[in-house]
Amino acid sequence: MSETQNLTVVQAVRDGLYTEMREDDEVLVLGQDVGKNGGVFRATEGLFDEFGGDRVVDTPLAESGIVGAAVGMAAMGLRPVPEIQFSGFMYPGFDQIVSHMARFRARSRGRFTLPMTLRAPYGGGIRAPEHHSESKEAFYAHEAGLKVVIPSTPYDAKGLLAASIRDPDPVIFLEPKLIYRAFRDEVPEEPYTVPIGEAVTRREGGDVAVFTYGAMTRPTLEAAKSLAEEGIECEVVDLRTVSPLDREAIVEAFEATGRAVVVHEAPKTGGLAAEITAIVQEEALLYQEAPVKRVTGFDVPYPLYALEDYYLPSAARIEEGIKEAVEF
Amino acid sequence: MYEEVGPTVSVFDRAYDDPVRVLDEDGEVVGDVPDLDDEELVGIYRHMRLARHFDGRAVSLQRQGRMGTYPPLSGQEGAQIGSATALAEDDWIVPSYREHGAALVRGLPLKQTLLYWMGHEAGNATPEGVNVFPVAVPIASQVPHATGASWASKLRGTDEVFLCYFGDGATSEGDFHEGVNFAGVFDTPTVFFCNNNQWAISVPRERQTRSATLAQKAEAYGIDGVQVDGMDPLAVYRVTEAAVEKARDPETDRPRPTLIEAVQYRFGAHTTADDPTVYRDEDEVDRWKAKDPIPRLERYLRSEGVLDDERVAEIETLVETRVAEAIEAAESEARPKPEEMFEHAYAELPPELERQYEEFAAFREAHGDEAFLEE
Numbered sequence: 137m138s139e140t141q142n143l144t145v146v147q148a149v150r151d152g153l154y155t156e157m158r159e160d161d162e163v164l165v166l167g168q169d170v171g172k173n174g175g176v177f178r179a180t181e182g183l184f185d186e187f188g189g190d191r192v193v194d195t196p197l198a199e200s201g202i203v204g205a206a207v208g209m210a211a212m213g214l215r216p217v218p219e220i221q222f223s224g225f226m227y228p229g230f231d232q233i234v235s236h237m238a239r240f241r242a243r244s245r246g247r248f249t250l251p252m253t254l255r256a257p258y259g260g261g262i263r264a265p266e267h268h269s270e271s272k273e274a275f276y277a278h279e280a281g282l283k284v285v286i287p288s289t290p291y292d293a294k295g296l297l298a299a300s301i302r303d304p305d306p307v308i309f310l311e312p313k314l315i316y317r318a319f320r321d322e323v324p325e326e327p328y329t330v331p332i333g334e335a336v337t338r339r340e341g342g343d344v345a346v347f348t349y350g351a352m353t354r355p356t357l358e359a360a361k362s363l364a365e366e367g368i369e370c371e372v373v374d375l376r377t378v379s380p381l382d383r384e385a386i387v388e389a390f391e392a393t394g395r396a397v398v399v400h401e402a403p404k405t406g407g408l409a410a411e412i413t414a415i416v417q418e419e420a421l422l423y424q425e426a427p428v429k430r431v432t433g434f435d436v437p438y439p440l441y442a443l444e445d446y447y448l449p450s451a452a453r454i455e456e457g458i459k460e461a462v463e464f
Numbered sequence: 465m466y467e468e469v470g471p472t473v474s475v476f477d478r479a480y481d482d483p484v485r486v487l488d489e490d491g492e493v494v495g496d497v498p499d500l501d502d503e504e505l506v507g508i509y510r511h512m513r514l515a516r517h518f519d520g521r522a523v524s525l526q527r528q529g530r531m532g533t534y535p536p537l538s539g540q541e542g543a544q545i546g547s548a549t550a551l552a553e554d555d556w557i558v559p560s561y562r563e564h565g566a567a568l569v570r571g572l573p574l575k576q577t578l579l580y581w582m583g584h585e586a587g588n589a590t591p592e593g594v595n596v597f598p599v600a601v602p603i604a605s606q607v608p609h610a611t612g613a614s615w616a617s618k619l620r621g622t623d624e625v626f627l628c629y630f631g632d633g634a635t636s637e638g639d640f641h642e643g644v645n646f647a648g649v650f651d652t653p654t655v656f657f658c659n660n661n662q663w664a665i666s667v668p669r670e671r672q673t674r675s676a677t678l679a680q681k682a683e684a685y686g687i688d689g690v691q692v693d694g695m696d697p698l699a700v701y702r703v704t705e706a707a708v709e710k711a712r713d714p715e716t717d718r719p720r721p722t723l724i725e726a727v728q729y730r731f732g733a734h735t736t737a738d739d740p741t742v743y744r745d746e747d748e749v750d751r752w753k754a755k756d757p758i759p760r761l762e763r764y765l766r767s768e769g770v771l772d773d774e775r776v777a778e779i780e781t782l783v784e785t786r787v788a789e790a791i792e793a794a795e796s797e798a799r800p801k802p803e804e805m806f807e808h809a810y811a812e813l814p815p816e817l818e819r820q821y822e823e824f825a826a827f828r829e830a831h832g833d834e835a836f837l838e839e
Contacts, residue, residue: 172743173666196672197603197633197664225602228638263532263583265561265735267601404820434820436809441532441583445836446802446824452835456827 143323146316148290149179149255152297153217155327157187160215163301166193167202167219176221177257177316203229203254207236210252215301223258223310224267230275237306238281253300253307258286259351259401260448261314263441270438271350271402276308277379277411283307283332284379288353290321292376295330303332312351335382337389341369344462345389347412348399349375352449356399359454368462378408386412387419394425395461401448404432426464431457475706476688476718480680483691483727486698489755491763498702502770508549508697509765510779512541512758515565517783518574519732521791522564522581526736530795534581535562539695539731542757543659544629545569546700547726550708551627556595558610558628560603562659566629567596574790579797585804586797595624604634607643607656614647614654614711625711627655627704633664635678647721648685653711654721655704659694661730662752666743682723694726695755698764729755802828802836 143151157163164187165180171194174181184192195202199220206216220226226233233254240248260269276284285300285307287293293311300307338353339360348356353374360370373389375382390396396416398409409430416428431449439447475484486495500508519538525531537544544565548557557566564577571594580587580599590596597613600606610628617624634640635658647654658678662669675681682689688710692703707722714720729752733740740749765771806813806821813821827835 168664169666171666174742176665176737194667194671196636197667198636198638200638201636227602265533265581265601266588266599405816434805434824435817436805439805440580440585440587440800442800443583443585443802443805446828447805450836452831453827456831 139325140322141325142320143290143294144317144320145287145290145293145311146177146179148293148321148323149297149311150181150183151323152294153180153183154186155294156298156301157183157191159327162213163215163217164191164193164209165217165219166195166206168195168197168221170194170219175219177313179255179311180219199225199227199229200232203232203237206252206254207232207240207250210250210306211240211248215251215253217253217255217301220254220256222268223256223272224270226256233276233282233308234279238279241305242281249304250306251302251304253297253303253309255309255311257313257316258310259312259314260438260444261351263444266440269441269444271400271433273308273310273378274402274407277408281306282379283377284310285332285377286310286312286350287376288312288315288350288374290323292330294323295328296332296376298327299329299332302329307332310350314351315354318354330376333377333380333382335373335375335377335385337371338374339370339372341371342393343369344393344395344397344458345371345373346397346399346454346458347373347375347386347389349378350401352399352401355449355451356454358451359458362451363455363458368458370458381411381415383415383419386415390416391420391423394423395464397429397431397454397457397461399431399449399454399457401433403435404430405435407432426461429457429461474718475703476690476722478690480677480683480689480691483693484699484703485693485696486702487696487760487764489760491760491767493764495699496702498698498705500701504549505765505770506775508545508701509758509761509771510783511545511549511565511569512697512761513779514783514786515541515545515568516758518564518568518577518787518790521787522578523732523736525578525791531578531582533735533737535735536730536732537562537565539729539752539756540659540661541565542697542761543657543694543700543726543728546697547627547657547704547724550701550704551625552623552708554595554623555625555627555708556597556613558597558606558613558626559599560606560630560634561599561601562631563629570594570596572596574787575793575797578790578794582794584797584800586800604630604637604639604643606630607634607640608646609643610654610656611643611647611650611652614652615650618650618652623712625653625655625708627657627708629657629659631664632658632660632662632669632672632678633667634658635681636672644681644685644687644721644723648687648719651720655707655711656721656723657704658723658725659728660725661728663730663734663740663744665734665738677725679723679725685723687719687721687723689723689725691725691727694728695752695757695760697757697761700726
């Protein structure tokens with residue numbers, strides 16, 4: 137029986153980086169304030185002292201430089217793990233992400249591969265300043281050649297991060313900062329992976345399938361628990377990877393009830409919920425008993441924090457959405 | 465040490481690493497004092513005191529949970545107030561997110577600044593007539609805006625000059641390069657004002673660029689670059705005034721845009737979410753505190769007989785009252801209405817967004833506000 141530690145999500149990220157860096161000398165971290173400062177959320181705390189400035193690199197303030205340099209390093213066989221301090225600041229690096237990171241393998245017909253993992257804290261709910269709270273995972277899911285991973289527990293954070301770092305293809309690893317320190321989990325000290333592209337059932341129930349991921353997993357489970365008291369049983373599926381989606385798990389959960397709800401904090405239009413709805417239409421139309429209900433953020437700029445509670449799906453809004461799908 | 469730059473010699477004809485200075489750390493005159501009358505000099509002093517006091521109160525509001533994350537400016541008042549004071553009434557500032565002092569000089573009420581950091585949408589609604597661009601949080605993203613806005617001024621033949629603020633870290637961003645390069649190519653009436661406060665969160669200035677100075681980056685764009693003691697408000701005023709004058713003059717024989725590097729220090733954290741003791745030494749902070757712009761100007765103004773104990777006490781009272789009133793006003797502001805999220809997203813709400821709003825409003829009507837507020 138291996139040893140475990142009781143860690144938060146952000147500590148598990150840090151432990152995942154530490155473990156992978158210890159296992160593989162080709163793994164290195166680069167970004168703003170990741171070195172001496174240990175990261176603005178402490179996700180790289182102690183790594184600079186442990187591995188030194190060549191493997192834990194404080195860069196100039198330049199996201200395109202960070203992503204583009206990581207592309208070059210990865211092309212030469214290193215396994216860089218660039219960090220963008222907040223996902224809202226990924227856009228100066230967007231050209232590098234979509235024009236190069238996503239398609240170096242395809243463009244070079246497999247000669248160059250990019251085993252890199254771009255990490256960024258994302259999402260709302262922490263009373264952060266403007267541009268610090270958006271959920272734009274759909275941008276990256278839309279881009280062929282990228283994998284997009286979003287953990288919702290400390291155990292998954294470490295295991296999915298290890299899987300991402302070891303993956304031969306580039307991964308966008310989005311960390312829901314609302315739950316960075318929200319709860320703890322037993323996390324093995326030894327290295328392990330959680331497979332990319334596999335959803336997990338967080339709660340079983342035979343009345344409706346509820347698909348979600350990231351920080352929304354908690355209010356969704358809360359809603360499911362509350363509805364159980366009214367006799368509505370929800371199957372809650374945590375997708376964990378939003379690209380590639382676990383199509384099989386989605387279809388299987390949907391077919392069991394013919395009713396589905398998708399919950400994400402990202403805006404509604406063009407969000408992952410639309411993709412999941414399309415999948416069930418394509419694969420299981422004849423099972424369908426009700427329209428797929430989307431409980432999401434709104435199609436507006438993410439508000440300053442005094443209004444963010446109205447923007448983010450709450451347990452009550454999720455409950456209402458589930459009832460709509462069940463009672464249709 | 466003392467180098468007199470005569471009125472006929474341009475302030476821009478100097479080495480990049482030779483900062484323009486007017487007062488030394490003790491408030492002794494070491495350069496050309498700008499042509500300001502007593503009230504204007506006291507105005508600079510008063511605004512610096514106001515900005516400093518506001519800053520201290522804002523940090524405590526955050527500590528007490530009465531405001532969100534806040535970026536302090538203490539130490540940087542000389543650069544902000546000195547530069548903003550050098551603008552004409554119709555000129556504009558294009559700020560990053562730390563220029564509460566400069567915005568104050570330009571007429572932005574303190575209450576607005578507080579509301580923004582308290583997370584109210586209303587905090588972003590700069591009143592008409594206050595020539596301050598929206599706060600730009602993503603680093604350096606405002607630099608091309610300043611170029612474009614001043615380019616518009618040039619194309620339309622108006623007289624406005626645009627003063628763009630950003631930090632040392634911003635000079636590493638592509639947007640900095642692109643914005644300043646455009647200004648050089650299109651010869652726009654822009655003043656690029658770099659608040660080099662030595663630290664981009666934990667990354668020191670020398671790890672940001674191998675260039676010996678930031679001012680010298682101007683050379684690559686073919687525009688003027690000049691360093692100034694950013695903790696000397698009179699030196700900052702003097703340099704900015706010269707840059708603004710040159711920007712405004714289509715007949716100038718120099719490039720209209722200027723890059724000013726104001727060498728200074730942030731005494732506090734990057735934001736209230738940051739702990740600078742992790743990455744910098746207390747000794748260094750103390751060394752820079754000896755250059756504090758406020759006592760420096762105060763000593764000079766006292767020696768000139770412009771300020772005395774009585775006047776300083778009056779200013780202290782005024783400053784405390786104004787900040788207290790602004791806090792009172794911001795905290796009495798009604799809780800923002802959720803409808804505000806949907807307002808202004810477009811000139812006219814598209815049908816799908818209208819539908820989303822109606823669904824939201826119906827849910828709120830049925831379940832009340834507690835259905836949104838988790839804790």
